[in-house]
Amino acid sequence: MKVYISADIEGIAGIAHWDEANRTHPAYPEFREEMTREVVAACEGAAAVGATDILIKDAHSSGRNILVAELPEYARIVRGWSGHPYSMIQELDESFDALVLIGYHSRAGAESNPLAHTMSLKVAEMRINGQPASEFMLQTYAAATYGVPVAFVSGDEGLCADVKKVNEKIGTFAISRGVGHSTISVSPARALRGIREGVSAALQEDLGAKKIRLPNAFTLEIKFSDPVQAYKASFYPGATHKGDRVIAFETGDFLDVMRAVKFTLRD
Structure with a gap:
């Protein structure tokens, strides 16, 4: 094993x-x-x-x-x-x-x-397909x-x-x-x-x-503690700035989710 x-x-x-x-x-x-x-x-x-x-x-x-x-x-x-x-x-x-x-x-x-x-600690809340992550x-x-x-x-x-x-x-x-x-x-x-x-x-x-069954598609939402961080992260390719310190990103591949998490949370 x-x-x-x-x-x-x-x-x-x-x-x-x-x-x-x-x-x-x-x-x-x-x-x-x-x-x-x-x-x-x-x-x-x-x-x-x-x-x-x-x-x-x-x-x-x-x-x-x-x-x-x-x-x-x-x-x-x-x-x-x-x-x-x-x-x-x-x-x-x-x-x-x-x-x-x-x-x-x-x-x-x-x-x-x-x-x-x-x-x-930049993240106030993260959601995947509407569920807190x-x-x-x-x-x-x-x-x-x-x-x-x-x-x-x-x-x-x-x-x-x-x-x-x-x-x-x-x-x-x-x-x-x-x-x-x-x-x-x-x-x-x-x-x-x-x-x-x-x-x-x-x-x-x-x-x-x-085991779990992965969804067919993913919507990642990150609510930042600082609105400046949300603004900066909104320039990640494919991300949208929803306002109220929240960015969103949609994909069908979970690797893309993790890539977005990694790069939007960088300093």
Whole structure:
């Protein structure tokens, strides 16, 4: 079995503030270590049920967070960013049996995590075909272009609820719940056990049932926090400026969606 693990930090145990996700802040090392431990737990859960090839994408900020010396011998890791539009699942292809998302978080505009966002803090809200879009949704759709299902997701309660709306067969483990600027989190020990057991259980289930059917066409809408950013992004080829800080883009190819996300959110 070949498994891809994409890891973020804003949905791991205990995290509650942007300082803790910032590699230049003194609070960061503790949460870098927890991100690493949760990824290792996912690796262990996958290996326990027959995964022999595990590729990890360090998908937070610099892409250089996970402590590589802590990874099991059978895992490989993608660090940094290649520039490919499928950034958080770079190198995923049809050869993988399943995608696992660790440390993911609620979408921009949600109140279920004080660190909620979608790809950039420039985004007030993102929608695909009228539905609010999280990073989970973007990576799930991108993986579906290769026929690869998301098997398991860990992160905050709001994200886990959104996952079940997309496909109730996808396994989830809720790590935390946001309340204003605070989070209520399970202990790191409980998070590791939940991830390890959850990944094992999800990979033993019918992976075909966890697949999603992509729409035939996509309408991407991005509402920016800053109207100046919306104006600049409106010059992306094929984009239209709808006003009220919103641009829209239509296509029949999800790679085009991810390309538009990548380039309209650039500085």
